Amino acid sequence: MAGVLFLAHRVPFPPDRGDRIRSHNLLKALARLGPVHVGCFGEGDAAADRALCHLAASTCIAPRTKPLALAGVEAVLSGKPVSLTAFHSRTLAAWVRETIATQAIDAIVVFSGQMGQYVPADFKGRVIIDLCDVDSAKFESYAKAGERIWLNAREARLLAAEEERLGRRADATILISKAEAALYRSRLQTPDAVAVQVIGNGIDAAFFDPAVTAPHPDLAAARGPHFVFTGQMDYRPNEQAALWVIEALLPVLRARIPQAMFHVVGRNPTAKLAAYDGAPGVRVWGSVPDVRPFIAGADSVFAPLLIARGVQNKVLEAMAMARPVVLTPEAATGIAATDGTHWLVSPPDPAMMAARIAELVSTPDVAGAIGTNARRFVRDHHAWEAMMAPLAGLIAAPRQGRRHAA
Known part of the structure; x- marks a missing residue:
């Protein structure tokens, strides 16, 4: 050529x-x-x-x-x-x-x-x-x-x-x-x-590898469970998803699990989103040098996108890190994974999603198996x-x- x-x-x-x-x-x-x-x-x-x-x-x-x-x-x-x-x-x-x-x-x-x-x-x-x-x-x-x-x-x-x-x-x-x-x-x-x-889209499973990444110390030391959402936070679909979790999902989830913490990790959070940092159960981190420790420290990674196009890298990264992902159908497009085996898919209904998350938290063996299956899936099907x-x-x-x- x-x-x-x-x-x-x-x-x-x-x-x-x-x-x-x-x-x-x-x-x-x-x-x-x-x-x-x-x-x-x-x-x-x-x-x-x-x-x-x-x-x-x-x-x-x-x-x-x-x-x-x-x-x-x-x-x-x-x-x-x-x-x-x-x-x-x-x-x-x-x-x-x-x-x-x-x-x-x-x-x-x-x-x-x-x-x-x-x-x-x-x-x-x-x-x-x-x-x-x-x-x-x-x-x-x-x-x-x-x-x-x-x-x-x-x-x-x-x-x-x-x-x-x-x-x-x-x-x-x-x-x-x-x-x-x-x-x-x-x-x-x-x-x-x-x-x-x-x-x-693919994934570098050697880079996003839980075996070489320690959980972020703040997540490891604090009571949880910890739920993480990553992305460019001035991108409207990401901002919208994070706000939906904080305003709609988190109150329902914390009624079930009072210690639940939601971490928004990604550069350029909007002023509206940043204002929620420190609210009950919310931490808005902004830009971080490496998202992997946050994913590694998460009990589950959220991808509750209401508007989504194509394949979500954030989902592939979390799956490669062997974390159970809870996501909306919109965020699941383009990845041929199976609900209940490789991830958990829920419509953006606070009560329904909170119920699935609470069940996941209460069954750590199931959560671990979903994470293991997720990493195997992306290694087999999404290598770059x-x-x-x-x-x-x-x-x-x-x-x-x-x-x-x-």
Whole structure:
């Protein structure tokens, strides 16, 4: 393979949040095939930029400085989704053109739909687009939930059109699960014009290994049981889930188990969420250097997402750490585990979920068996190398004629 141009909306280092975990492993898989030229947006992390430069044949790291309000004005004036105008850079567009003109580029691999705008219409090589999940459906769900209805409905409509355009342009469009792929196809005007491939999320089970991670001392020393929820806490679905636990689930759970403690672990908690730190049974930790000790110290890990797209890395991480996970059906999509064997699935009903959690706490042998089964499951079915194996074939496959550029 002569070379690949890889476009991502964030520097794929460090692999410490959902999208970067996937883009990081996607980049490593591409680098094993040949030289990779990486264009992405940076957020001022010099160490991450240096790490990228060690792996890539060349890089363009455009600064992410455009205010969201300006992106919104540009979107309204141009008739485009805010998701695209927020990630538009003339510098990056020029670098893409120059790289294609001066380097031997066989394929362009796009990570996340925001970056599809940089694929030139006249590029003759393979185009692979990893949408991960259906962003337009996420914004549609926000609008249906009554959140900024006009803006989210507009974003959903325009992103749906962009997702279809990208699918018609690409030689392969990757989704993160069969369910997400089916949802994507169901929203297309011309589904037969799009070649869809499923590549799921993986887990580094050697890193997320309970045998090499001691529980956090604060959790080990304090009375419990301890329940942990991890993630980027300014991401609306994570904030919403954490608030639901604190406001709806925890009062019911603590009526059953008065010593129950809920730990919110992840960077950038919103002001509303941070205000609950110190409330009865609540600890909001914010950014931590390593989530593994918190997972290791948990009696159970919660993933009570009310809105979720694709495969949840937080769930795979907890399963790899042999912790029993209690999650909603929304958070369970894309992972073919079995309720009662590998995890516990409950609808977001406080009484029903509290009952399942209380039963789990009262039967430690059952909890231990679920954790053991969970780790075995992700080791067998979600290793990153196995997940990314189809990538080489997608890039090397002969082109089947030009796809639509618009």
